[in-house]
Amino acid sequence: MSRTNILIVINLLIFNLGLFGVAYKKSHVRVEQLPPIVHTEPIIIKPEEPINYTISNPKPDYLNNESTFEQLVKWNKEAPKITEIGTYGKSSRGKDLYYMRVTNFKKENKKVVMITACIHGNEPLASSTVMSYIGTILDQYGDDQQITSLIDSRDIYFIPVVSPDSYPNSRQVDGVDPNRDFPTDRSPDKKSVPPVRALQEFFLKIKPDAVISGHTSGRLLLTPWGDRTELCPNESDYKRIIGEMSDMCGYRRMRACQIYGTPIYGGEVDWYYRHGAFSIVMEFGPHQNIPSRNDIDKEFNMTFKSVLFFVKEAPEVQVQNKSIWRMAS
Ligand SMILES: [Zn+2]
Numbered sequence: 152m153s154r155t156n157i158l159i160v161i162n163l164l165i166f167n168l169g170l171f172g173v174a175y176k177k178s179h180v181r182v183e184q185l186p187p188i189v190h191t192e193p194i195i196i197k198p199e200e201p202i203n204y205t206i207s208n209p210k211p212d213y214l215n216n217e218s219t220f221e222q223l224v225k226w227n228k229e230a231p232k233i234t235e236i237g238t239y240g241k242s243s244r245g246k247d248l249y250y251m252r253v254t255n256f257k258k259e260n261k262k263v264v265m266i267t268a269c270i271h272g273n274e275p276l277a278s279s280t281v282m283s284y285i286g287t288i289l290d291q292y293g294d295d296q297q298i299t300s301l302i303d304s305r306d307i308y309f310i311p312v313v314s315p316d317s318y319p320n321s322r323q324v325d326g327v328d329p330n331r332d333f334p335t336d337r338s339p340d341k342k343s344v345p346p347v348r349a350l351q352e353f354f355l356k357i358k359p360d361a362v363i364s365g366h367t368s369g370r371l372l373l374t375p376w377g378d379r380t381e382l383c384p385n386e387s388d389y390k391r392i393i394g395e396m397s398d399m400c401g402y403r404r405m406r407a408c409q410i411y412g413t414p415i416y417g418g419e420v421d422w423y424y425r426h427g428a429f430s431i432v433m434e435f436g437p438h439q440n441i442p443s444r445n446d447i448d449k450e451f452n453m454t455f456k457s458v459l460f461f462v463k464e465a466p467e468v469q470v471q472n473k474s475i476w477r478m479a480s
Pocket residue numbers: 271274366367
């Protein structure tokens with residue numbers, strides 16, 4: 152091969168390598184230079200199924216403490232997205248102090264309401280009526296517009312049996328009247344009996360804006376103060392809200408200090424109020440016996456709408472004159 156031919160071959164080789172380089176670069180474009188992916192098909196996000204549970208036995212007959220807890224567990228299984236069960240301590244005899252929380256857990260900025268019964272254990276109609284409230288609101292959630300929007304905007308803690316050691320036979324807990332066992336401004340360091348103290352600690356943890364404590368009997372709505380005869384700073388709110396509640400259910404409105412004609416010291420309604428909650432006591436029904444089916448239905452039918460009204464209106468009140476005491480240690 153002549154020298155000229157060799158040079159031609161070398162030139163051809165160099166030229167072809169150049170061409171190959173251009174072709175290689177074209178087929179290996181870097182990722183970020185790719186055009187954006189355009190979806191031509193619409194993305195369909197399925198709306199979540201609205202919550203509407205079937206609740207068995209929404210208005211149970213009278214239940215003892217163990218059966219009350221079992222009923223709550225059953226409802227919790229039937230309505231898992233709007234209920235929670237928990238405990239907040241133990242009684243002196245080692246029984247769990249339990250609550251059921253009812254709320255739409257997906258919603259935020261909800262006012263907190265606490266509804267209790269049977270701090271006096273021998274007032275079982277209060278527990279039975281409160282159990283009917285719980286079962287009914289779970290059953291009606293998704294069907295009844297008023298109840299649905301209430302559960303969407305409120306965080307409600309129900310404690311159907313506050314004093315399980317006494318339920319359903321005794322007013323006293325550990326030898327004292329539990330509704331005279333709260334600290335007062337006369338005895339701010341008072342150490343309450345275990346279930347009453349546990350209730351105070353639970354209250355301070357969940358910080359209710361409003362409280363109903365269910366008692367029996369007399370068909371009364373009792374407002375602060377219990378421990379003094381002067382009007383409380385929220386008297387006009389009590390007059391307006393509890394006055395309307397009274398019109399709805401037929402229960403008589405009264406200040407707690409008026410019920411025995413003399414101030415009551417160490418009562419829960421004052422303690423809750425002084426700690427910032429718009430609180431009342433509801434004295435259910437005509438007697439303190441084990442309630443019959445008819446007793447429960449009658450009390451439920453009289454009061455249910457008025458309690459829904461309370462749950463809506465009471466937490467909106469600005470409670471005045473808060474004085475927060477130290478907890479006894
Ligand atoms: Zn009572």
